[in-house]
Amino acid sequence: MERCRMVFSGSGGQGVITAAIILAEAAVLYENLTAVQSQSYGPEARGGATRTDVIISDSAIRFPKVTQPNFLVCLTQEAYNKYYPIIRPGGTLLTDPRFVKTERKVEARQIELPMYQAVMEQIGKPIVFNICMLGAVVGITKLVSTESILNVLQARIPEAFIEMNRKAFDIGLALAESVQ
Secondary structure (H helix, E strand, O other): OOOEEEEEEEEOOOOHHHHHHHHHHHHHHHHOOEEEEEEEEOOOOOOOEEEEEEEEEOOOOOOOOOOOOOEEEEOOHHHHHHHHHHOOOOOEEEEOOOOOOOOOOOOOEEEEOOHHHHHHHHOOOHHHHHHHHHHHHHHHHOOOOHHHHHHHHHHHOOHHHHHHHHHHHHHHHHHHHOOO
16 A cells, blocks of 8 residues: 555634544554544634644554645635645645635646535534545545444444434545546
8 A cells, every 4th residue: 555645624623633533543443554643723712724634554654744645635715725735746635615716726636525515415414524524535545444434433423423424424425436
């Protein structure tokens, strides 16, 4: 497996850090891979800039920070404006057109998926937008199995919210299939 360097970015409250933690845990606990996850965010409790780095590999990871991601997720215009220049040429950039207006300035595969709209139409609660995004990431990258993510969700999410999160994850997977 080639080492995958990912950056998820958005604003506080969108759940990008939670999604990254779930992905890293799935890789380590259920896929026998090595993963590191780090995060940084603005001083605001909600609404400030948020970035989380995830590196997944089948060998040792010697540096935990991502400088040129293979896969970049931007869930706000601010995050896009700040991070699109760092994507590795030939990488993948995932955005939601509700929140981000992209420009064709990068040498990367640019994917726009209406994740927020799909969550609101099918579930009606924006709280699982991040899990839908995670489903899209897993569907596009195939880094970990669906079962591994669902195992982590089962362990981390309160019982009353499991089905809603599973549905959001499935929505993301379905959206990813539309771009394969």
